Amino acid sequence: MSDIQLYSAKSCPFAQRTRLVLLEKAIAYEEIEIDLDNKPQWFQTVSPYSKVPALKRGGELVYESAVINEYLDEIFPEPSLMPREPGRRAAARIWIDYCNSTLTTTWYKVLLAQDGENRRKLGEQLQKHFLFMEEAGIGKLGGKYWLGDQVSLVDFTFYPWFERLPVMAHYRKITLPPACRRLAAWAGRMSERPSVKALALPPETLIRNASKYADGTQTGPTADELRDD
Numbered sequence: 001m002s003d004i005q006l007y008s009a010k011s012c013p014f015a016q017r018t019r020l021v022l023l024e025k026a027i028a029y030e031e032i033e034i035d036l037d038n039k040p041q042w043f044q045t046v047s048p049y050s051k052v053p054a055l056k057r058g059g060e061l062v063y064e065s066a067v068i069n070e071y072l073d074e075i076f077p078e079p080s081l082m083p084r085e086p087g088r089r090a091a092a093r094i095w096i097d098y099c100n101s102t103l104t105t106t107w108y109k110v111l112l113a114q115d116g117e118n119r120r121k122l123g124e125q126l127q128k129h130f131l132f133m134e135e136a137g138i139g140k141l142g143g144k145y146w147l148g149d150q151v152s153l154v155d156f157t158f159y160p161w162f163e164r165l166p167v168m169a170h171y172r173k174i175t176l177p178p179a180c181r182r183l184a185a186w187a188g189r190m191s192e193r194p195s196v197k198a199l200a201l202p203p204e205t206l207i208r209n210a211s212k213y214a215d216g217t218q219t220g221p222t223a224d225e226l227r228d229d
C-alpha cells in the first residue's frame with residue numbers, strides 16, 4: 001500500500017495536473033475521489049481550502065496543484081520535470097504562475113459570464129492570452145515542449161485547459177486563434193503522451209461537466225471568487 005493519498009476529482013483540471021505528474025513519474029498512490037457537489041465534512045481537515053487536489057504523504061499535507069507538483073518533483077527527482085538552471089527554473093515558475101493567475105481565471109470568468117457584452121470582452125481577453133502564450137511563451141525557447149525538448153511541469157500545468165478547448169468552443173464559440181500554430185502543435189503532441197491519454201476525458205464529458213458554470217447555475221467558492229457580472 002502506498003504512503004501517498006491524493007484527494008482528487010476526475011472532472012477537475014487542477015487535479016489532472018497532479019495526476020499527470022504522478023503518472024509521468026510512475027509514483028504509486030491511492031486516489032480518493034471527492035464528490036465536489038457533496039463534499040464530506042472531513043475533507044476540510046485534509047484540504048484547508050476545501051478544494052482538490054490535496055495530497056497526503058506520511059504526516060505531510062500538501063495542497064494547491066502547482067505546489068504539490070513541485071513537491072513531487074523534489075521528492076521523486078527522476079524523471080526531472082523542472083530545469084536545473086536557475087534562470088530556466090524561474091522561467092518555469094513564471095509560466096506556471098501565468099497559467100494560475102491569468103489563463104485559468106479568465107477562462108472561468110468567460111464560462112461564468114452570463115451577460116453578452118461582458119462575455120464578449122472576456123472572450124477577447126482570453127484570445128489575447130492565447131496570443132501572448134504563443135509569442136512570449138511557447139515560441140521563445142524552440143522545442144517540442146514549453147521549455148524546450150524536455151517535458152516539464154509547465155506543460156502539465158497548462159495542458160488540462162487545452163484538453164477543454166471543446167468546452168470553450170461549445171459554450172462560448174471561442175477557439176484558439178489561427179495564429180497560435182505552435183500552441184496547437186504542442187497540444188497535439190501532449191495529447192499523444194501515454195499519461196495524457198490515460199487520463200483524457202471525451203469532449204462530451206468535459207462539455208457536460210462544464211454546464212453548471214456555463215449555464216449560470218454553479219454556486220460556491222469558485223463562482224463567487226470569479227464572477228464579475
Ligand SMILES: N[C@@H](CCC(=O)N[C@@H](CS)C(=O)NCC(=O)O)C(=O)O
Binds near residue numbers: 012014015220
Ligand atoms: N488553486 C487550486 C484550484 C483547485 C480548484 O479550484 N479545484 C476545484 C475543482 S476543479 C475545487 O476543488 N472546487 C471545490 C470548491 O471550490 O468548492 C489548485 O491549483 O489546486
